Amino acid sequence: MKYAYLALLALLPAAAQEFKIPASIEKLADKASEVVDVTLDNSMLQLAAKFLSDKDPDQVRVKKLVSGLKGVYVKSFEFEKTGEYDESEVLALRSQLKSPAWTRIVGVRSKKAGDNAEVFLGSDGNQVNGLVIIAADPKELTIVSIIGAIKPEDLRELGGNFGIPRFEVGVGHKNESKED
Numbered sequence: 001m002k003y004a005y006l007a008l009l010a011l012l013p014a015a016a017q018e019f020k021i022p023a024s025i026e027k028l029a030d031k032a033s034e035v036v037d038v039t040l041d042n043s044m045l046q047l048a049a050k051f052l053s054d055k056d057p058d059q060v061r062v063k064k065l066v067s068g069l070k071g072v073y074v075k076s077f078e079f080e081k082t083g084e085y086d087e088s089e090v091l092a093l094r095s096q097l098k099s100p101a102w103t104r105i106v107g108v109r110s111k112k113a114g115d116n117a118e119v120f121l122g123s124d125g126n127q128v129n130g131l132v133i134i135a136a137d138p139k140e141l142t143i144v145s146i147i148g149a150i151k152p153e154d155l156r157e158l159g160g161n162f163g164i165p166r167f168e169v170g171v172g173h174k175n176e177s178k179e180d
Helices: 002-017 023-030 042-049 057-066 087-096 152-158
Strands: 034-041 069-078 102-109 116-124 127-137 140-148
Touching (some): 034 042, 042 057
Antiparallel strands (some): 034 069, 069 140, 102 116, 127 140
């Protein structure tokens, strides 16, 4: 019995590390005016990578990055009005990422615009094996989960491919108007 308990404890970090988009998030599709739902497991990623060119340097880099991934999952909901999704849904997502296996590396909050974005890395020692992005705006909720070996700097390469949105992380934008 003692060894069974120790084996269970050894498995807990691996279980805590896995991020799942809760089924309750699916219900938001009924309220949303626009929905993006991308589910690519390892076999689908490898199949999709075959359609990338071996002659285009950008596509060659993406193909190489995809070879280390186990899955890409994107859920994005755009709503007509503010308040059509509950903050508790976002809290449920964040609560999964509070284990020692996950580290928040980016947090952006805007009280004025109501825009919130966070980027979490899942790691096992020195190896990054997962990345989760949660972007919650008053009229939009987007969750991106990438499972597999990835370097944070490679995320820019994946943006715009396989349903992963492009995003820039920076201190500010020089061309922002004051009305935004």
